[in-house]
Amino acid sequence: MNCATIRDLCIEYTNLTEEDIKILESMALQIPNTAEMTGTDIFIDAPLKDGVDAVVLAWAYPKNRSLYRHSVVGELALATSEPAVYRTLETGETCRDVRGVSQEGIPIAQTVVAIRNPADGVIGTLIMERDISEELRQEEQVEFLTQTAERLSNTLMHLSMTGSQFENWVGNGIFVLNKYSKITYVNKKAAKIYQDFKGFEALGQDFLFGMFNCSTLNELLDTLQNPAEFCILDKSYLFEAYPLVTYGDLSGCVISFRDITDLREKERELSAKSTVIREIHHRVKNNLQNVAALLRLQMRRSDLDIVKAEFSASINRIISIAMVHDVFACQNCDSVDLRELSQRILSALLESSMSPEQSIKAHVNGQNLHLPSIKAVPLALVINELLTNSFKHGVRLLDKGIITLDIIEKKGQIHLTVRDNGPDPEVPFDKVKQRRLGLQIVDSLVGEQLGGEFRMERIDGMTVVTVSFPKHSSEGQL
Structure with a gap:
């Protein structure tokens, strides 16, 4: 720091005494270290002879970092442009964090402290200036977020009144757009995907240009009227849009998305x-x-x-x-269509069991019931044995035979009923079961694997075999 310069400036512009000048010269020798430690630009000003304005006597700044491109030493600090300096010179009070703009157009905060002589007279000011550009940006962001948070609250209230299930948005990414398709709000998840995808912040950007190939907000709403899947950076996302209407006019929209x-x-x-x-x-x-x-x-x-x-x-x-x-x-x-399976087995048996001279009418009646796959094999064997029994012991000797398989679900029970117009067996049905291996297989499978029951009877000239079992069981829930 050139003390000669300080002395010369003081003699030319101020009414300071020799002792006052020495105090300011001593102070000037200390400010470079202070500037480096605090990361601020530091100035020493002294009052002019008129007692209103001031002159810049010294300047120190951190290495390779300053708010000013050129030295301002020797320039005047007018009271109109430096009110904090004028106030401290007049009153001796410290002014803290007074905001202003530097000569370079950078927003700054000034702290001004009085420099006093042994007689407690104010002989100058020590000024610390720091760049507050980032602080202002954050304050603007907070203000913006406050406004958009209020707007989002109104948005959610609007959606709740229109019946939209926004409670399902928990964990989703959310964009809020205005009527010009500009992004006015994003949560953290939405901000991250936009930053990763586009390389810059989402707020204030045109969502249509950045994310979707749509020319208008209405076109975007049409595209996302129903959930639509899009691939972004090798990931799949499901997007959905909800219009925002104010006084009957489209005022924007909310876009919700989740990673799928x-x-x-x-x-x-x-x-x-x-x-x-x-x-x-x-x-x-x-x-x-x-x-x-x-x-x-x-x-x-x-x-x-x-x-x-x-x-x-x-x-x-x-x-x-x-x-x-x-x-x-x-x-x-996971499941088997009982009617389709029965029809396949019946067709195969007709092909293998019916003689060319016979005319056999065979039908499967009933609804399409889907049963757990665990029941498929025992059911196939049961159906095969019941139909085989009708072909072999019922209509085998008839010129015109009738075989029907009815499938009925009633009160959680499945009923398979096979009827044929064959002759009445010569022995009671209990003994018929014991003599025929196929019916023994049916009895075993129905009781042990299907958890049901099996009975044979003669009704209106027809042999009727019925198998009943629960649709749901511990071994196979649908």
């Missing part, structure tokens, strides 16, 4: 697993059909009708299980 990347990834994994499972069912079906084909070859090598009959029954059972896997290979593996 994990959901889509799990769906892809599930789809891949489902494909693998369907392929497994397809291969199991093929293997069962191969087993059935081998049994047919073996059956043809026998000349005994009883052996052929047993082979045929076993083949039909294997084919019925194969049909279950065929259904699973083409459809959802």
Whole structure:
């Protein structure tokens, strides 16, 4: 610090004494360290001879960082432009954080302290100036957020009155747009995705230009009238828009979005697993059909009708299980359509069991009921045995036969009823069950795996076999 300059300026512009000048020179030697430690520009001013304005005697600033491009030492500080300096010189009071603008147009805060001589007279001022650009920006942001928070509250109130379920927005990203599609509010999640996507802050930006290829706010609302999925930076988001209407006019909109990347990834994994499972069912079906084909070859090598009959029954059972896997290979593996499965088994038995001379009318009646896959195999075997029983012991010797399978759901119970117009058995039905392996299989499967019951009776010249079991069980909930 050039003390000679300070002395010269004091002699030229002020009425300070020699002792006063020495005090100011000593003070000037200390301010560089203070400026470096505080990160502020520091000045020493002294009052002019007129007692109103002041002259800048010294200036210190942090290394490589100052509010000024050029030195202001020797320039006048007019009372009209430096009111805090004038006040301190007049009253000796300290002025703190007085806001103003530097000569470079930078917003600053001044703290002005009086410099006194031993007689307690004010001989100058020590001025500390700091850049408050960031503070002002934050204050403006707080003010802006206060206004937009109030606007958002009104928005949510509007949506609640119109029935929109904004409670589902918890955890969502939210943008609020004005009628010009400018972003007036964002929460943290929305701010982050916009920053990551565009590389700058979202507030004040045109949402249409930044995020979507829409030319107007109305077009955006049409696009997002229903939840729409968009991919941004390799992530999937579900966007939805809600219009804001003030006095009948569109005043903006609220856009809510949520990250569904994990959901889509799990769906892809599930789809891949489902494909693998369907392929497994397809291969199991093929293997069962191969087993059935081998049994047919073996059956043809026998000349005994009883052996052929047993082979045929076993083949039909294997084919019925194969049909279950065929259904699973083409459809959802979690459930099975009981009516479709029954129709497949009936068609296969008609092809294999009916002689060319016969005319058999066979039908499956009832609604499409979907049952848990865990019940599919026992049901297929039960249906196969019931229909096989009607073909083999009911209509086998009739020229015109009738077989029906009715599927009914009532009070949580599934009822499968097979009717045929075959002759009345020669023995009681209890003994019929004991003599026929197929009916023993039905009795076992219905009781042990389906948790139901099985009965046979003769009604109006028809043999009626009914299987009843609960739709829901501990082994397989729908």
